[in-house]
Amino acid sequence: MLLQVIFSGLATGSIYALVALGLALIYNTTEHVNFAQGEMSMVSAFIGFTFFNFLGLSLPLAILLTLIISALLGIIVERLVIRPAIRAPHFNVFIITLGLSIVMKSLAGFIWSHNDYPYPSIFPDETISVGSATIDLIGLGNIATTVVLMLILYVFFKYTRYGTAMRAVSENQNAAFLMGVNVYQSFSVTWAISFLVAGVAGILMAPVIFLSTHMGIVVINGFAAAILGGWGSIPGAIIGGLLLGVIDNVAPLYFPSQIKNIVPFMVIFVVLVIRPRGLMGVERFTKV
Amino acid sequence: MDKKKVLGAIAGLIALYILPMFLGNYSIFLLSMLAVYALVSIGLNLLMGFTGQIAAGHAGFLALGAYFTAILSSRIEWMPCIVVLLLAGIFSGIIGFLLGIPILRLKGFYIAMATLAFGVVVSEIILQWSSLTNGDNGINVPVATIAGFAFDSDYKLFYLIVSVTIILTILATNLVNGYIGRAFIALRESEVAAQTIGIDLAKYKTIAFAISAFYTGVAGGLFAYLITYLSPDAFTIELSVDFIAMIVIGGMGSILGSIIGAVILTGMQQILAGLLDLQILIFGISLIVFMIFMPKGISGMIFDLKERFASSK
Numbered sequence: 001m002l003l004q005v006i007f008s009g010l011a012t013g014s015i016y017a018l019v020a021l022g023l024a025l026i027y028n029t030t031e032h033v034n035f036a037q038g039e040m041s042m043v044s045a046f047i048g049f050t051f052f053n054f055l056g057l058s059l060p061l062a063i064l065l066t067l068i069i070s071a072l073l074g075i076i077v078e079r080l081v082i083r084p085a086i087r088a089p090h091f092n093v094f095i096i097t098l099g100l101s102i103v104m105k106s107l108a109g110f111i112w113s114h115n116d117y118p119y120p121s122i123f124p125d126e127t128i129s130v131g132s133a134t135i136d137l138i139g140l141g142n143i144a145t146t147v148v149l150m151l152i153l154y155v156f157f158k159y160t161r162y163g164t165a166m167r168a169v170s171e172n173q174n175a176a177f178l179m180g181v182n183v184y185q186s187f188s189v190t191w192a193i194s195f196l197v198a199g200v201a202g203i204l205m206a207p208v209i210f211l212s213t214h215m216g217i218v219v220i221n222g223f224a225a226a227i228l229g230g231w232g233s234i235p236g237a238i239i240g241g242l243l244l245g246v247i248d249n250v251a252p253l254y255f256p257s258q259i260k261n262i263v264p265f266m267v268i269f270v271v272l273v274i275r276p277r278g279l280m281g282v283e284r285f286t287k288v
Numbered sequence: 289m290d291k292k293k294v295l296g297a298i299a300g301l302i303a304l305y306i307l308p309m310f311l312g313n314y315s316i317f318l319l320s321m322l323a324v325y326a327l328v329s330i331g332l333n334l335l336m337g338f339t340g341q342i343a344a345g346h347a348g349f350l351a352l353g354a355y356f357t358a359i360l361s362s363r364i365e366w367m368p369c370i371v372v373l374l375l376a377g378i379f380s381g382i383i384g385f386l387l388g389i390p391i392l393r394l395k396g397f398y399i400a401m402a403t404l405a406f407g408v409v410v411s412e413i414i415l416q417w418s419s420l421t422n423g424d425n426g427i428n429v430p431v432a433t434i435a436g437f438a439f440d441s442d443y444k445l446f447y448l449i450v451s452v453t454i455i456l457t458i459l460a461t462n463l464v465n466g467y468i469g470r471a472f473i474a475l476r477e478s479e480v481a482a483q484t485i486g487i488d489l490a491k492y493k494t495i496a497f498a499i500s501a502f503y504t505g506v507a508g509g510l511f512a513y514l515i516t517y518l519s520p521d522a523f524t525i526e527l528s529v530d531f532i533a534m535i536v537i538g539g540m541g542s543i544l545g546s547i548i549g550a551v552i553l554t555g556m557q558q559i560l561a562g563l564l565d566l567q568i569l570i571f572g573i574s575l576i577v578f579m580i581f582m583p584k585g586i587s588g589m590i591f592d593l594k595e596r597f598a599s600s601k
Contacts, residue, residue: 227398
């Protein structure tokens with residue numbers, strides 16, 4: 001029983017990990033906190049829905065197009081609302097992304113209404129038995145997709161030109177600029193990748209919890225995961241996400257089932273009070 | 289303060305107090321709601337606009353004040369409503385102070401997350417602790433009374449709410465112009481610089497939390513008396529975000545801006561009642577546009593125009 005619950009925890013957690021990853025990517029490059037990360041997943045999932053449901057495309061093609069559009073949207077959003085405030089305090093940018101999240105949610109409401117829609121998964125809706133546990137293939141597929149995406153990103157950051165430039169920018173913006181790195185371009189690429197990751201998260205999430213405009217609230221779980229793992233740490237985002245997923249699923253076994261509603265908030269609160277830098281985070285010092 | 293200003297303020301007050309005689313019940317109710325929002329707005333602005341701490345859970349403090357008022361005044365019926373409101377404010381203020389202590393270790397957006405979590409946990413506790421709060425069914429708020437006089441209509445309540453709001457607004461104005469307010473602003477501009485000139489960071493941050501929570505708690509009490517029925521689902525994250533929008537649009541770091549923000553929030557809720565999506569969309573767009581082009585909000589704009597006018601004379 002417990003094994004079963006832990007597995008479904010990991011499946012949920014892989015989605016939280018993707019949201020946390022998107023947050024960490026943006027934070028590392030720009031030091032901005034993106035409150036709209038969850039709404040980005042929601043919008044991407046709806047775009048995919050439009051492609052296969054209204055335009056009748058096949059699911060893989062719809063997903064491919066969705067991811068391309070997601071990346072473009074990331075560039076557009078960065079240009080439109082983040083870059084004009086690039087010299088403003090981070091406080092202001094946080095409020096801007098907060099505004100962005102509610103704009104996306106209400107626009108999605110206008111376009112697609114606030115109903116729930118069933119969403120097909122690219123993975124078969126079947127189960128296999130491993131020992132005493134039944135494992136559903138959608139959950140397994142979600143975990144696998146997350147792992148593959150992580151590996152791709154790892155290679156991207158480690159070995160490509162853009163990736164190296166982005167690491168340089170996150171290390172020290174001014175030094176990177178002086179070394180000839182195009183800092184603005186790095187910001188664009190960061191938002192594109194982050195929106196793309198959000199898109200993957202949205203497409204994986206929608207089959208599990210139904211597609212609706214309320215999906216964006218997953219950003220809270222993303223924050224909880226990122227804070228638990230250590231804010232700004234990429235491995236931390238993954239571990240925090242998976243761990244939060246497990247806590248999320250195990251907690252109702254031992255506590256009243258309503259606990260599920262407040263697990264992420266409890267995690268945020270407890271981690272911030274006891275150990276603000278999370279599991280893998282590093283202490284940050286501010287220069288004056 | 290010069291004579292003209294004092295006379296203007298007195299004239300404004302008299303106008304405000306005789307206004308209800310010319311208005312219908314609903315307009316009076318709206319004005320009272322506006323006054324409640326203005327209090328929340330001032331409370332939030334003290335913490336966010338003046339001290340620079342993003343607080344995304346003020347619906348939680350509003351809920352604390354509101355439920356405290358409802359529960360206390362139904363248990364101890366003879367207690368004058370002013371005392372109840374004061375206690376509600378103090379109760380919420382103590383919680384704010386306690387919340388401020390762990391938050392001292394946190395910076396920037398972590399504070400936003402912690403306060404956001406706080407707001408949600410408060411409404412969840414209210415929902416689950418049904419022996420005290422009546423949970424999902426909501427709770428009725430007794431009529432506000434003071435020495436046998438009952439504020440049993442919107443018309444009478446208007447005077448209670450507006451008077452409390454005016455007194456607390458004047459106090460807030462004094463506060464921000466005094467030593468404490470200047471300490472808040474110094475902390476907002478640079479925590480390190482403020483500390484080097486001898487401002488006790490821990491002390492003033494927790495004070496900011498406590499005062500902000502006090503204002504919002506009192507506002508919660510007035511809110512309870514005004515709408516007479518409380519349910520936990522009224523105090524959502526969305527409400528906290530509305531409050532943030534209110535001070536961003538009105539003007540951060542300005543008491544006048546807080547009031548302007550409250551006027552705009554009440555007005556929008558009124559004009560766009562039933563068009564919730566449009567209302568949220570406009571709030572979202574204004575958050576973005578104001579933060580990019582006018583980070584000081586409407587009151588900052590008024591101030592700039594005044595300056596320009598004065599210098600061109």
